[in-house]
Amino acid sequence: MKVVLIGVGQAGGKLAQRLAQYDQQMGFGAVQGALAVNSAKADLRELDLDTVLVGQDRVKGHGVGGDNELGAEVMQSDATEVMDSLDGRITAQAEAIFVVAGLGGGTGSGGAPVLARELNRVYQIPVYGLGVLPGRGEGAMYQANAGRSLKTLVREADATLLIDNDAWHTSGESMGEAFEKINQNIAQRVGLLFASGEAVEGVGESVVDSSEVINTLRSGGIATLGFASAEAAEDAEANINTVTSMTRKALLSNLSLPNAIEADSGLLVVAGQPESIPRKGVERARKWLEEETGSLQVRGGDFPLDSGRLAALVLLGGVERSERIEEFLERAKEASKQADEPDENPAEMFHNDELDDLI
Ligand code: GDP
Numbered sequence: 001m002k003v004v005l006i007g008v009g010q011a012g013g014k015l016a017q018r019l020a021q022y023d024q025q026m027g028f029g030a031v032q033g034a035l036a037v038n039s040a041k042a043d044l045r046e047l048d049l050d051t052v053l054v055g056q057d058r059v060k061g062h063g064v065g066g067d068n069e070l071g072a073e074v075m076q077s078d079a080t081e082v083m084d085s086l087d088g089r090i091t092a093q094a095e096a097i098f099v100v101a102g103l104g105g106g107t108g109s110g111g112a113p114v115l116a117r118e119l120n121r122v123y124q125i126p127v128y129g130l131g132v133l134p135g136r137g138e139g140a141m142y143q144a145n146a147g148r149s150l151k152t153l154v155r156e157a158d159a160t161l162l163i164d165n166d167a168w169h170t171s172g173e174s175m176g177e178a179f180e181k182i183n184q185n186i187a188q189r190v191g192l193l194f195a196s197g198e199a200v201e202g203v204g205e206s207v208v209d210s211s212e213v214i215n216t217l218r219s220g221g222i223a224t225l226g227f228a229s230a231e232a233a234e235d236a237e238a239n240i241n242t243v244t245s246m247t248r249k250a251l252l253s254n255l256s257l258p259n260a261i262e263a264d265s266g267l268l269v270v271a272g273q274p275e276s277i278p279r280k281g282v283e284r285a286r287k288w289l290e291e292e293t294g295s296l297q298v299r300g301g302d303f304p305l306d307s308g309r310l311a312a313l314v315l316l317g318g319v320e321r322s323e324r325i326e327e328f329l330e331r332a333k334e335a336s337k338q339a340d341e342p343d344e345n346p347a348e349m350f351h352n353d354e355l356d357d358l359i
Contacts, residue, residue, distance in 0.1 A: 001197040001210035002093045005034040005100055006086070008115060009071070009108025010043045011132055012036070012101035017049050018187040019100070019194075028195035033089040037082055037115070039063050039074050039107045052085050054078040054111070064106035068145045071110025072358045079118045086119075095197075095210050096126045099157065103149040104134035104142030113152035114359055120156065126214060129153045129160035130190065132182075133257075133328060136166055140335035147332020150222075152358040154350055159217035159317060161190070162224060163256040164324070189227045189256075193313055196269045196303040206279070208269050208301025216299060219264040219318035221350075222325060224257035226250035226314035232307075236278040239310060243270055243281030244288065246312040251292060255314075257324050264318025266290070266298035272310035277302050289314065320350065329355070 007016030013036035023031040038044050039055040040063030053061060055074025064070040075082070090097065099116050101108030112129060119127045131153060134142035153160050168189075169181040197210030217223055228249035230242050247268060251261060268286050270277050286300035293316060305311075319325070333354055 001194050001213050002030055002032050002095045003194050004032050004090050004094050004097050006097065006115065007034065007036045007049070008075075008099060008101040008111045009038055009105050010040065010102065011105065012108040012112070013038060013043060013047050013049065013051075015100045015130070015132070015183060015186055017047050018183050019191055020049070022187040022191040023194065026191065026195065028191070028198055030191075030194035030198045032091055032094050035086065035089065037075075037111065039071065050085075052082050054082065054107075064110070066106045066141050066145060068106050068110035068149060068358065071106040071108070072114050073110070074107075075111035075114040076359070079114065082115065083118055083122060090123055090125075094125060096128055096214065097123060098128050098130045100130040102132040102134075103146035103153070104132075104138060105145065109145045109149040110358055113149060113156045116153060116156040117359070120158070126158040126217070128217065129157040131160050131162050133162055133164045135164070136331070138165070143331045144335035147329060147336060147355045148358050150332075151350055151355045154221060154320070155357070159220050159223050161256070162222055164258060167256055167258050168254075189225055189313065192227075192271060192303070192311065193225060193269070193315060196271065196301075196313065206282075206302045208267070208303055212267055212299045212301060213315065216265045216267040216315050216317045221264075221318045222257070222260075222320040223315060223317045224255050224260045224319050226255040226316075227311065228254055229309050229311035232272050232276045232310040234276060236276055239276055240278045240281035240284070242310055243278055243312065244285045246310065247285035247289065247314065250312045250314040251289065255316075257319065257322070260316065260319040260322035260324045261293055262319065262322050263293040263295045263316035264297070266293050266295050266317070267315040268298065268300045269303050269313040269315070270300075270310060271303035271305045271313065272307055274302065274304045276310065285312070
């Protein structure tokens with residue numbers, strides 16, 4: 001899938017850069033362009049990307065602190081400038097735009113939903129959010145910011161792929177080490193997802209296509225990505241159990257949003273040497289995913305990759321009913337000091353006033 005990335009805020013810029021670098025190192029050619037937008041000059045200076053500074057008249061290049069309402073305002077005021085700087089970058093080949101941001105801060109949290117709305121007005125291709133949720137240990141401000149940002153981003157983007165900062169790293173690391181590990185994992189895993197529709201060799205019926213990623217995200221709302229890999233045997237028959245157990249691991253212990261397994265739609269991509277990918281294994285794993293997620297729309301496909309390992313990527317769309325989201329929204333709501341009782345169905349929280357919209 002050919003994508004253009006727009007990183008908003010500090011985490012957004014870092015992640016857009018990491019994704020672009022990974023894509024380039026691997027020679028995938030899925031990332032067509034990457035741009036970083038921020039209200040903090042110092043954060044932009046650290047990046048090796050084209051950048052746009054917003055809110056200079058209001059915050060003089062010093063950032064918005066943790067004020068995501070101000071983040072939304074400065075993005076809105078400078079939306080024309082940001083959209084102008086995208087001219088020519090969203091090429092005719094681009095199949096999707098990803099707005100990347102940490103949802104707990106200020107500029108990315110407030111700016112990402114505003115930018116998603118502007119992009120959706122202008123471009124025909126889907127505009128997705130790639131959002132980072134604060135971990136449980138992060139303070140109340142981060143939780144409250146992320147709650148309002150997520151609610152608004154889900155409304156404005158065609159779908160939002162969420163990464164929980166508590167997933168994709170081991171416990172006991174310092175915050176800096178954990179971010180480094182998470183960013184590396186995001187670059188590799190989301191990078192493989194982007195590239196999975198780009199396969200050139202072994203073009204055949206079973207090879208996954210960009211449209212399958214887009215169709216999986218068509219239900220909108222929140223999406224999550226799972227990943228696992230294992231050593232491959234040369235012979236496909238010998239890899240049947242490897243594929244099924246990798247798929248189990250990707251879903252049950254390695255989702256970007258842990259335990260968000262109840263889904264509207266799914267896609268299983270098995271990456272590796274084409275001759276080592278077992279058809280039977282992929283089909284069995286796909287069926288198992290249908291049972292586990294309760295979705296009757298689990299697609300499956302191969303991603304031919306020159307590697308001695310096999311990898312399973314599991315993309316789930318429409319997971320906003322999950323317990324994990326319910327728990328997060330509770331945290332965010334509490335942090336926002338709103339005393340109302342929670343809804344039975346967390347998806348409802350996106351449609352009522354328990355969390356204020358940002359814009
Ligand atoms: P902004 O510059 O105002 O948009 O703020 P940040 O991008 O620093 O957003 C803060 C949120 O993003 C917090 O919830 C942090 O946990 C998270 N965050 C900051 N930097 C990173 C990073 O490098 N990696 C990850 N995964 N999360 C980050």
